[in-house]
Amino acid sequence: MLRMSTLLLRTLRDDPADAEVASHKLLVRAGYVRRVAAGIYAWLPLGYITLRNIERIVREEMDGAGFQEVHFPALLPREPYETTNRWNEYGSDLFRLQDRRGNDYLLGPTHEEMFTLMVKGEYSSYKDLPLSIYQIQTKYRDETRPRSGIIRGREFVMKDSYSFDLDDAGLATSYEKHRVAYEKTFTRLGMKYNIVSAVSGAMGGSRSEEFLAPCPTGEDTYVLCEKCGYAANVEAMITKVAPYSGVAPAAMEIFDSPNTPTIDSLVDLLNTKFAPGHQASDTLKNVLLVADGQAISVLVPGDREVDLKRLQANLPGVQELRLFEDGDFAKHPGLVKGYVGPQDAKKLGITVYADPRVVLGSHWITGANQKDKHVRFVTHGRDFDVEKFIEAAEVKAGDLCPECATPVIIDRAIEIGHIFQLGRKYAEALDLTVLDKDGKSKVVTMGSYGIGVSRAVAAIAEQTYDEMGLCWPREVAPADIHIVATGKDDEPFNVAEKFAQELEQAGLRVMLDDRRDASPGVKFKDAELIGIPFIMVVGKGLADGKVEFRDRKSGEKSEFAVDAALATIIATINQA
RNA sequence: CGGGGCGUAGCGUAGUGGCUAGCGCGCCUGCUUUGGGAGCAGGAGACCGGGAGUUCGAAUCUCCCCGCCCCGACCA
Secondary structure (H helix, E strand, C coil): CEECCCCCCCCCCCCCCCCCCHHHHHHHHCCCEEEEECCEEEECHHHHHHHHHHHHHHHHHHHHCCCEECCCCCEEECHHHHHCCHHHHCHHHCEEEECCCCCEEEECCCCHHHHHHHHHHHCCEHHHCCEEEEEEEEEECCCCCCECCCCECCEEEEEEEEEEECCHHHHHHHHHHHHHHHHHHHHHCCCCCEEEECCCCCCCCCCEEEEEEECCCCCEEEEECCCCCCEEEHHHCCCCCCCCCCCCCCCCEEEECCCCCCHHHHHHHHHHHCCCCCCHHHEEEEEEEEECCEEEEEEEECCCCECHHHHHHCCCCCCCEEECCHHHHHHCCCCCCCCCCHHHHHHHCCEEEECCCCCCCCEEEEEEEECCEEEEEEEECCCECCCEECCCECCCCCCECCCCCCECEEEEEEEEEEEEEEECHHHHHCCCEEECCCCCEEECEEEEEEEEHHHHHHHHHHHHCECCECCCCCCCCCCCEEEEECCCCHHHHHHHHHHHHHHHHCCCCEEEECCCCCCHHHHHHHHHHHCCCEEEEECHHHHHCEEEEEECCCCCEEEEEHHHHHHHHHHHHHCC
């Protein structure tokens, strides 16, 4: 039983000055967490109970799916991360340190290497697979900018699991088992979430999905179709377009267009020079970039920008991507800034990618590759070709769902889980092989799966809080019921104590506000701020033989006779 | 890493060169009060982020450093 008279808890009346988002403000005000350093938080009793509740639920669902729990140190030697090159790849996000002998160590940001090595050390036969193992562990990432309280910290608790299979079909099965286990977990955590396709990269068959908890303060943007439920990362959104159905236009026609280096100025010119009614989407924007030293062009309709993140995600293998600068134009005299068109790309040695909206047969108004000249009726397939279609145009609300063609919305969310078919990258680097049926050595294929456990505390808070304070789902809450005793006589306190013990005997987790010196107003405010789902008040109603029972979320209040209250309350809570 | 802002008691803050750094919350003592963050009286608690400098005099001005927050870049 949690007794407020002795609980290490001091609620704050004012929002902390360094907090911006609701979960941060409330978790601090309600005495769940305290900041220790940027992105590093200490958990007070209420917060730690909540965190452990989430861990427990995650653990139960992982165990229920047949995954085995292990535990690695946070402090790890350099060598395995050297082997996979992540000692370098991770850059300054990695916390590195040295022991007294000057040997390099790191604080684990994630544990693929260690899990791979653990399996390598124990198993060597296909008969041992499949295997899925997990841990709940404190991770360290020296984020350049920790933010939003415990949503993005430098130290955080994560559940990470890894699956090991002989072949792709096995991996798909393990992946699916994790997916199902995650759905159960987040449902039990009382969270709203969407499963969103993430960019899988070019590795054949690899698949990746994120579990996103929608909430306005979330830092991830994603696309959602409210009709069919299609959801995708902005990077992974697929543009579906119909084949070109118009008639073939006349031959290309160059026209004068002085001082029209921008799409807007071009549209104005078209509407005066030719017929009114031209739109930016009739024009073709040629965005020039340098990808690992190679000049490339990305064609998008004139009303769209190129989303660099999306482009990079869909150009696997490209490390460095940047827009053309003046120096690049100088190197390519055939390209006239503001007047670029794709029709001479081959001659100029530029690789052309196109947004799928630039369908074969469609024709466009675009630059003529001459100063102060544009050209119209430039037709894909006749006047220019593209290397391939690429998803690089910015995604806008109202774009059509690739599944059901309904306009999509763009929403914000907190990433709370990620499942990923890793493939053989780590197994190959660390030489994790097993012998198959024929006695041949085969590289194992892996999946990795994460849940942000401490982040879930904040994400749940974000999704459930109201103007009075936190408002936890029952399984997550630090207690099932918060009993408030009010008055100056002993009686309400004695009655509350008795209820507390009986409810506890009935298997409920009880928090009892047995403070004799706090006023009723303070106790009510605290109860609402702390956010335990049910509140029982033992106070002035006792004179009429009654106690009060409140549902924190709905605000609904009822009164029960003292002798009937226990059974009713137990029943109500247990069916909640 | 670029841009912006902020550091005064546990928390929120006032104080732009001049007396012993002020107020609210919280905390301690006493009295009173007990259904919506009570009242009165008394009290404890601050090397004003750190260092150097200017000045008769610095929380206040200057320089350097450190820390924190926000926007952006970044984030298997």
